[in-house]
Amino acid sequence: MTEACSKPMLQALRGKSVSPAPVWLMRQAGRYLPEYRELRAKAGGFLDLCLTPEYAAEVTLQPIRRFGFDGAILFSDILVVPWALGRALRFEEGQGPVLEPLQSEDLRKLRQEGLTDRVAPVLEALDRVKTALPETTTMIGFAGAPWTVASYMIEGGASKEFLKVKSWALGRPEEFQTLIGILIDATVAYLSAQVAAGAEVLQIFDSWMGSLSETEAERWSLAPLSRIVEELKVRHPQVPIILFPRGAGLGYTHFAETSGADGLSLDTTVPLSFAKTLQKAVTVQGNLDPAALVVGGKALESGVERIMATLGQGPFIFNLGHGILPDTPPEHVQRLVNHLRREAS
Numbered sequence: 378m379t380e381a382c383s384k385p386m387l388q389a390l391r392g393k394s395v396s397p398a399p400v401w402l403m404r405q406a407g408r409y410l411p412e413y414r415e416l417r418a419k420a421g422g423f424l425d426l427c428l429t430p431e432y433a434a435e436v437t438l439q440p441i442r443r444f445g446f447d448g449a450i451l452f453s454d455i456l457v458v459p460w461a462l463g464r465a466l467r468f469e470e471g472q473g474p475v476l477e478p479l480q481s482e483d484l485r486k487l488r489q490e491g492l493t494d495r496v497a498p499v500l501e502a503l504d505r506v507k508t509a510l511p512e513t514t515t516m517i518g519f520a521g522a523p524w525t526v527a528s529y530m531i532e533g534g535a536s537k538e539f540l541k542v543k544s545w546a547l548g549r550p551e552e553f554q555t556l557i558g559i560l561i562d563a564t565v566a567y568l569s570a571q572v573a574a575g576a577e578v579l580q581i582f583d584s585w586m587g588s589l590s591e592t593e594a595e596r597w598s599l600a601p602l603s604r605i606v607e608e609l610k611v612r613h614p615q616v617p618i619i620l621f622p623r624g625a626g627l628g629y630t631h632f633a634e635t636s637g638a639d640g641l642s643l644d645t646t647v648p649l650s651f652a653k654t655l656q657k658a659v660t661v662q663g664n665l666d667p668a669a670l671v672v673g674g675k676a677l678e679s680g681v682e683r684i685m686a687t688l689g690q691g692p693f694i695f696n697l698g699h700g701i702l703p704d705t706p707p708e709h710v711q712r713l714v715n716h717l718r719r720e721a722s
């Protein structure tokens with residue numbers, strides 16, 4: 378057996394049904410782990426943590442050591458790309474990311490040349506993790522999708538209504554297309570560099586896709602993501618790609634049929650019977666409610682069992698429907714992993 382074949386996550390992404398189901402969790406490195414909080418305090422700011430290879434590698438490995446997940450997602454953030462394009466970025470305690478809101482006149486100032494040089498610390502962290510991983514663990518690289526990254530750049534942070542970014546997308550679509558085009562190119566370059574540094578799977582997060590109407594979703598989420606997948610497949614045909622169009626609803630079918638992705642990450646609201654139909658075209662990943670992992674007990678067990686009963690026979694990777702919540706007791710994560718592995722044996 379070659380090294381790649383022995384990795385459960387890669388097998389699942391090649392369309393196989395794997396038992397026990399491979400498992401990793403979005404935001405598996407983070408504040409719910411005491412060892413993360415300790416290192417974060419030592420690093421100073423969150424961005425310092427992301428850009429110090431020794432720390433970023435250590436934080437990536439913490440949940441792998443504790444829980445033996447099948448996938449190790451590089452510890453970084455989707456907002457590293459706008460930062461590398463020259464936008465000011467800071468993370469405020471309790472408030473999340475804060476960016477200087479992008480204006481039309483800033484478009485031509487975005488620094489596209491030399492982007493991969495500026496993310497060198499991220500690539501070095503990835504390289505360090507790769508050499509330290511157990512041989513069955515898959516190295517996952519990631520980036521944000523153009524729509525989600527553009528929304529942070531234009532809104533300047535988290536948003537409820539997305540009115541600034543939608544004013545561009547709906548009111549000045551040609552100009553907005555220029556930004557989306559820049560983000561497509563930057564994302565392809567960034568993810569390609571991650572593959573060169575050792576990433577074996579790529580996941581692209583479109584966390585705010587669900588804010589768009591059908592027509593706008595086609596144009597600003599599905600189309601750019603399909604372009605990115607197409608370009609990456611030319612460069613790295615062997616590297617599976619997972620898309621997370623969170624909130625896509627029935628639109629998940631469209632992603633399964635036309636995006637060219639190998640896997641789709643399903644948010645918590647996706648009905649399992651519908652998810653099963655998607656498995657004919659792609660590997661599905663998901664979709665336990667992160668709150669069930671906080672609550673534990675019966676809520677956790679029944680949630681896991683329902684998912685496994687419906688999706689466990691097809692190509693499947695166990696995950697949450699969104700990132701781990703900071704209040705999650707680490708013991709519940711251990712129980713989840715034990716449960717998945719015990720049930721299968």
Ligand code: CP3
Pocket residue numbers: 402403404405406407408417423450451452453454455456468472473474519535582584700
């Ligand atoms: O373990 C992993 O999953 C890898 C690391 C990772 C982080 N962010 C670390 C992080 C990944 C894959 C992300 C992706 C990300 N970042 C997304 C897409 C996924 C999603 O959740 O929808 C988005 C939208 C962001 C932007 C972002 N970064 C927000 C909104 C926040 C603040 C929210 C929060 O939880 O505080 C961040 C900060 C951030 N990124 C933290 C972590 C561990 C918390 C920072 C801290 O330690 O204070």
